[in-house]
Amino acid sequence: MNKDIKTRCIHLDEESPDQVFGAISFPIFQTATFAHKGVGKSTGYDYSRAGNPTREQLEKVVTALESGTCGFAYASGMAAITAFMDLFNPGDHIIADRDLYGGSTRLFNTLSKKNGIEFTSIDCSDENISDYIKENTKAIFIETPTNPMMNVVDIEKVAGIAKAHGLLLAVDNTFLSPYLQNPLELGADIVIHSGTKFLSGHNDSIAGFLITSSEEIGDELAFNLKTTGAMLSPFDSWLLLRGIKTLSVRMDRAQENTQKIVEYLQASPYIKKVYYPGIETSRGYEIMKKQARGFGAMLTFEACSKEFALKVLDNVRMIKFAESLGGVESLITYPVTQTHADVPKDILEKNGITESVLRMSVGIESADDLIGELDSVFHKVAAELGI
């Protein structure tokens, strides 16, 4: 029987029967290579680039959480997305959402273009994707909710379009984590994660994942990983295994905090607009309710001015002014100069990423303390600016 996802964060259905000394925590196999008893007598492991037990355990756990059949752990989210891009050939065309993690946009606009891949960037939450499909279109690449504007893309609907045209649908599921959303169950072909974020959960390691339920894609990805060596190290694999055990409690608390902060920001006279798909009047609310088990712990807001936004960043103390997201510590970022610095200006404008937009990753501190800090910073900044 498929156990609840809270249990699956901690236990695989088939526990390893030969767990060394009965250790509860899966061991770190910190070894580069494995000895053979004789010719043709492998233990199943030969060399850690090709396969390592700790990494494999992690891959099994994440694959199970995403309801896939095979998954791979990479040195970073970007290494995972780069491996995904290796599935394509020069001359192929990919439709990508316009509001993506800045690093993905940078990869697509530079290295992927150099390799002959053509892209069309559209708003997949709003535009008619079929209008952009060409003879050489091979895939659709989305995030939902999008980064940073929190647009919601209907995964099932886009999967239907992809299937009808024989395209692959890849979904970067970093923002919700497998605890809240499972794109493969909604018809996606490949799920991507920056494991650095909610899966790790502690702002202490960089990792990435690709998960699929297609054997053919799995074989290609396995060959690619063995050949390029972009895999996650044994120690980082263990950190991820450890982080995932508390994914459900972390997400539950962070999400609860987020709801309270959203309400505070909505009532603040210094905040123009709050972007969070859990707001009932937001464009994506109904789709989120249909395809996800929660609204997540990421929110974006537009301050009353650029000066206000910049001074908020200067004054926060407990909430750190830092890139990244998904950890126990709350972080606040300035997308225009940080995560989205390499996104072309016209696209930033089209997406509404202005100089007064801030993005917050809500951690698991006390909601009262988080709101208390925002409130005192807002009042201090308002006084300084004379508003």
Ligand SMILES: *Cc1c(COP(=O)(O)O)cnc(C)c1O
């Ligand atoms: C951070 C992030 C990435 C890149 O992952 P790294 O682990 O930093 O390489 C990709 N997609 C999204 C949505 C992200 O937030």
